[in-house]
Amino acid sequence: MRLPFTLLIDPVPADSLQHDFADTFHEMDSSAPALRVGELSTQRGDGIFETLAVVNGHPQEVEPHISRLRNSARICELPVPNPEQWRAAITYAVSRIPQRGEIALKFVLSRGVEHGPAPTAWLHAAAAADFSVVRANGVRVITLDRGYPRGVAERAPWLLMGAKTLSYAVNMAAIREAHRRGADDTIFLTTDGYVMEGPTSSVVLRIAGEYVTPAPSGAILHGTTQQSMFDYLRAQGASVTYRDVALDELRQADAAWLVSSVRLAVSVVALDGEAFAADQALTDALNAYLLARTA
Ligand code: PLP
Numbered sequence: 448m449r450l451p452f453t454l455l456i457d458p459v460p461a462d463s464l465q466h467d468f469a470d471t472f473h474e475m476d477s478s479a480p481a482l483r484v485g486e487l488s489t490q491r492g493d494g495i496f497e498t499l500a501v502v503n504g505h506p507q508e509v510e511p512h513i514s515r516l517r518n519s520a521r522i523c524e525l526p527v528p529n530p531e532q533w534r535a536a537i538t539y540a541v542s543r544i545p546q547r548g549e550i551a552l553k554f555v556l557s558r559g560v561e562h563g564p565a566p567t568a569w570l571h572a573a574a575a576a577d578f579s580v581v582r583a584n585g586v587r588v589i590t591l592d593r594g595y596p597r598g599v600a601e602r603a604p605w606l607l608m609g610a611k612t613l614s615y616a617v618n619m620a621a622i623r624e625a626h627r628r629g630a631d632d633t634i635f636l637t638t639d640g641y642v643m644e645g646p647t648s649s650v651v652l653r654i655a656g657e658y659v660t661p662a663p664s665g666a667i668l669h670g671t672t673q674q675s676m677f678d679y680l681r682a683q684g685a686s687v688t689y690r691d692v693a694l695d696e697l698r699q700a701d702a703a704w705l706v707s708s709v710r711l712a713v714s715v716v717a718l719d720g721e722a723f724a725a726d727q728a729l730t731d732a733l734n735a736y737l738l739a740r741t742a
Contacts, residue, residue: 448543448544448545448546449543449544449545450544450545450550450572450573450574451477451571451572451573451574452474452477452540452543452544452571452572452573453474453475453476453477453481453569453570453571453572454472454473454474454475454536454539454540454569454570454571455472455473455475455481455568455569456471456472456532456533456536456554456568456569456570457471457472457565457568458471458526458528458529458532458556458565458566458568459471459529459532460526460529461517461526461527461528461529461530462529463529463532465531465532466531468531468532468535468536469535469539471532471536472535472536472539472570474543477571481569482567483560485560485561485562485563486557486559486560486561486567487557487558487559487560487561488555488557488558488567488613490561491558492612492613492614492615492616493523493557493558493612493613493614494523494525494555494556494557494558494566494567494612494613495516495519495520495523495525495555495556495610495611495612495613496516496553496554496555496556496611496612496613497512497513497515497516497553497554497611498551498552498553498554498708498709499512499537499551499552499554499671499708500549500550500551500552500575500708500709500711501541501544501549501550501551501552501572502548502549502550502738502740503546503547503548504541504545504546504547505740505741505742506537506538506541506552506742507671507708507737507740507742508671508672508674508675508708508740508742509534509537509742511671511674512554512671512708513528513530513533513534514530515611515668515669515671516528516533516554516556516611517530518609518610519610519611519612520556522604522607522609522610523558523607523610523612525556525558525566526566528556528568533554536554536570537552537554537570540552540570540572544572548574548575549574549575549709549738550572550573550574550575551572551573551574551575551708551709552570552571552572553570553571553572553573554568554569554570554571555568555569555570555571555613556568557613575709576709576710578709578710578711578713581631581710581713582710582711582712582713582730582731582734583727583731584716585713585714585715585716585725585727585730586630586631586632586705586713586714586715586716587629587630587631587632587715587716587717588625588630588631588632588633588634588645588703588705588715588717588718588719588723589624589625589628589630589632589633589634589718589719589720590633590634590635590636590694590697590718590719591621591624591625591633591634591635591636592635592636592637592638593635593636593637593638593643594638595608595637595638595666596637596638596639597637597639597641597664597666597691598664598666599637599666600664600665600666601664601665608665608666608667609663609664609665609666609667609668611668615646615647617646618646618647619646621633621635621646622646622647628720629720630717630720632645632646632648632705632713633645633646634650634697634705634718636694637666640693640694641661641691641692641693641694642661642692642693642694642696642697643661643666643667644661644667644668644670645705645707647707647710648670648672648705648706648707648710649667649668649670649672649673649705649706649707650692650697650703650704650705650706651673651676651703651704651706652692652696652697652700652701652702652703652704653700653701653702653703653726654692654696654699654700654701655701656685656686656701657685657686657687657688658676658677658680658685658686658687658688659687659688659689659690659692660673660677660687660688660689660692661689661690661691661692662689662690662691663689670706670707671708672706672707672708672711672712672737673706675736675737675740676704676706676712676733676737679733679736679737697718698718701724701726702714702715702723702724702725702726702729703715703718703723704730704733711733711734711737711738712730712733712734712737713730714726714727714730
């Protein structure tokens with residue numbers, strides 16, 4: 448029961464008939480060298496990943512994360528992960544880490560070593576940062592142009608929009624830009640002014656009492672936390688919908704949230720320097736619900 452925890456995985460094909468995967472992954476010392484210099488994930492960011500939360504020993508939304516990893520693999524033309532193997536690796540990792548507290552479990556599939564025979568894969572678990580302050584106080588957000596018009600994913604699939612690739616340098620630069628402007632986080636817009644997502648989160652708005660998120664059209668990720676949030680809201684009798692959201696609608700929304708697997712739901716309390724109405728009671732209830740999930 449220790450952190451950080453690392454498992455190297457030898458990926459098996461998606462159609463493998465194997466049912467016992469114990470000999471396809473092995474634990475290693477998290478501080479020991481593990482990747483080769485020719486590794487394309489580090490040289491080119493050429494790989495995909497997922498991060499899920501483990502709360503008090505319960506890994507959250509394993510199936511949606513595995514399914515999104517498989518979708519990212521298809522978009523990136525990587526060998527599609529074997530869901531049973533990844534499920535087994537996650538189960539094993541969860542059995543080896545502390546059963547209390549919040550842990551971020553990241554799993555990666557890389558194209559592998561240049562000219563090498565196979566993809567490389569690993570899983571890494573570390574204590575989650577303490578997000579209690581932002582969950583309680585919310586985040587100040589700026590909008591930033593993502594540089595692409597609406598519909599780009601369909602016209603230019605080689606941009607790999609909609610895949611959760613390791614190439615997060617742009618996403619991290621957008622967060623630094625937010626900090627430079629005295630804010631905490633960013634909402635990306637298309638060049639024609641439609642809401643996309645945050646650099647590490649989905650955007651959910653309440654507009655005239657209805658909860659709205661941009662449709663995961665291929666240009667943005669389909670957030671697992673946003674889907675849980677919609678389940679919660681539906682169970683409360685609220686109306687939820689996927690549709691395009693223009694910047695003006697965002698500005699006039701009753702409330703807005705950034706939601707993601709480890710930070711969970713945070714209220715937007717300022718937008719482009721202007722105070723923004725927040726529904727902290729709902730944020731608190733939602734986070735209590737998200738933290739209580741056992742699967
Ligand atoms: N969009 C982007 C670009 C992300 O990086 C993330 C999470 O890291 C999300 C959305 C939210 O996804 P999830 O709720 O599955 O964590």
